[in-house]
Amino acid sequence: MIKNISNLGDAALYCDFGNEVNKTTNIKVIKYFKKIKELKIKGINNLTPSYNKLIISFDLNLINFSEVKKKIEDINISENNLKQDQKIIEIPTCCDDEFALDIERLSSKLKLTKKEILEKYLNKEYFCYMTGFIAGMPFLGDIDKHIRLERLETPRIKVPKGAVGITEQFTNIYTFESPGGWNILGKTPIKIFNESNEKQPTLINPGDKVLFYEINKKEFIKLNEK
């Protein structure tokens, strides 16, 4: 299922699953990720799954590229479906103008009203392709074809924590205040990354299903206090 394995530097494997970015390819990446994690291969110290790649980092004091490559090539992954938690993670989102920083840009570029954009975006089931960049940030997809737009030409220096954004076929949540260029259409008051819960710090993980639903400002404030 891995199309090609090469080295990324002297202490990591670069596993390429093909050029396409879709759920089928990504599920293969997630399956490998879960399997390798389970195997606890000595020397492997980090795994980074993304849309269509998996990077396997290792400790050069314990193992080297050709040894890790061999071990990965020997892994058998069943073609069965990914065991998915049937539960849908529901994310309350306030889309009032003060939080929907780019709704006007989206509206004029997409030639849709604010209401139409939100109708196409909210209450749909999205798939989590990967988490990362900043701690716990989920990359979800795929959003409705009619509301896809490229990133801001000049990224914001500070996107607020909790901001919900879209770009191309994806949607994400800024788990920390961070620079970023996604089109922001709302804000969630809930904690997506909880550093005090070491066993399960991330609310959303690769392979999960996620849905955004709208809340008003009053509900936002109430949830934000928790």
Add this chain to the structure above:
Amino acid sequence: MKNNKIIVLRDGINSTFQDLGRNNFYHIGLPFSGAMDKRNYLIANKLVGNKYNEAVIEFAYQGPLIKIEDGNINFAISGDIKFNIKKNGKLINGNCYKNYNLSKNDEVDIISTNNSVYGYFAVSGGFDLKQNFGSFSTHVRSKVGANNGIKIQKDDKFFIKDFRDKHANKSLKYMNSKIEYIRILKGTNFDYFFEQSIKEFTSKEFLVTKLSDRMGMRLQGPKIKNLKETNIRSEGLIKGVIQVPADGNPIIMLSDHGTIGGYPKIGVVISADYDRLVQTPPGKKIKFELIELKEAEKLYKLYQMETENLLSQI
């Protein structure tokens, strides 16, 4: 025994607790972190008789001014550092790679790094801190690690777990290497760039700019021209990866890098040269040399042997 305590009178520029780094959390967005210059980190711990993964204070350019508030400590500083010690009211010039005993009201003033970036302050017995996600290493951006995931601040107080002065009078003769060429391997998008640009990348000098920190090192030199695409699908990164965004100025990912990135990767710094790379201060120039994987692996073995040899001399 928890009566050995220090107080931070001046915090320094970027003082954080670091250890050997954090494994197994790239997939949720937590980078490796850890001491930038691993060899100097290990030496500092060995000089004070600590385990190799004990937390130390890492500082950049200027370190903290520390006063012993209670009890005694035994400490050592590694790197290329200018520092003073105030003992019983007397001022002494400090030497790196040597340990010292201090008592209540004595001070250590870590003035500056000489022509380098990072230094390490280790105390015998180690600081009394809590691990977070399996490591003491502080990652400020995600507020993870010892000291609640934040930089060390003025007026912070820290306890020492277990003071022992039996480690006193240890020292090491060591000179930090100043060679400014960095060996690299081809990146996964090496063929995204014009041949002329690749030639320049591996032969011309690049300036280390001020926009460099624990996350990354931004370089300036001949513009690296892209012939395919200036963006790739976001994918994982590791420390040492050299990304080239659309403006043609390379950025090297360092220990606190974002775990995912979308710029083409022209190269990756070899593990054996990482310590030396991170110690290159802004304003200096570096040169890249392209080598093969087998050679990089050999050079790492050599680096490791050298490190072990140094540690065995302490």
